[in-house]
Amino acid sequence: MTSTPLAVRPALLLAMPNRITLVRTVIAMALATYAFYTGELLWLVIGYVAYWFGDSLDGWVARRRNEESLSGAVFDIVCDRACSFLLAAAFMATYPDTIGPLAIYLAQFGVLDTMLTFSFLLWPWMLSPNYFYKVDRPIYVWNWSKPAKAMNTGAVVVSLVVAGQTGAHWLPYTVAIAACVVKIVSSYRLVQILCGRQAATPGEPRS
Template identity: 50%
Template sequence: MTAAAAADLSQARAAWLTAPNAITLVRTVAAIALALPALVQRSWPLLVAAYLCYWLGDILDGAVARWLCQETRVGAVFDIVADRACTSLCAAALVTLEPSMALPIGIFLAQFMVLDCGLSLTFLRWPLLSPNYFAQVHRAVYLWNWSPVAKAVNTGALVVLVLLAPSPAWPALFAVAVAAVKAISLVAVARLAPPPSR
């Protein structure tokens, strides 16, 4: 192995072996381990525990990354992919418990797994550590998608609506509105010129 290859391998290991990535891994495994039996057994307590592991772990891994100055692009992508794993299983369990809400949950899943995922990964076009710094590229897109309020609304508001709404109409309308914001954001980002090559 050449010295350059060894240095690249060492750098790759360093990017993966961080405390935030360990938290992301643990919270993802825990959420999945709780969501799967929640899905099979139709258990509200297990589903609530799965969502708590997912949401609290997602907050914690980002906070630790910033606190320890261990933010990496690898960690950001890992977090984005882990969010999809957690969300898909938690949403599937939620549908088994609230089958009348299958339409809004399906709309939400489609936008989160496709539109939001694609949008979240666009930060890789610029020299940014994660979508949390997208305000440097497009402030409005950042505010609509990755500001603390936008993150809370994007990941939690639909679950609250599904649990509280008397019919699927309001959650479905909300899910369509979020999908529209994601689509508009993707168009806005697609129109941005990438940074000049070095």
């Protein structure tokens, strides 16, 4: 008896949200590369704006057009890491003083946050981490609510700019370490829930 291969859905893979993800990633990475070449802060800022705006836009379009998909969520997560790492590398190459806090940020974002974000795959019915509140609201609030996303992707970069203008070089270290602590606490809570040592607290995305 021969098995029937899984049906391929190219229309879903080529849906508008995925196209936006691809375009914003190419643009952000191209700007990061040019920032490497020129060493100018302006191109880094434009690159981060393109990354953040595109990251918000693809999710909004997916929900508006009812085109959310597992493949789209995974693609978005991978592209976020590609953009963040190249932009951060350009930042560190241009401004060596940022290496310390950005190294802490990349460690938590590249390892802890990545593992947390992909944990939604453990629940087959969940399309993306945006619905993790149905499993555990505290982990969702700490990591994927709108304020948490803003803090996770922008707080360290903004604090670096502020530190460059004010000389408060302790600020980006504080922000990066605080973000790392949040990921450690979230990871511990997730493991406790998965092992049955702690009850999950499902709820609504907003209080």
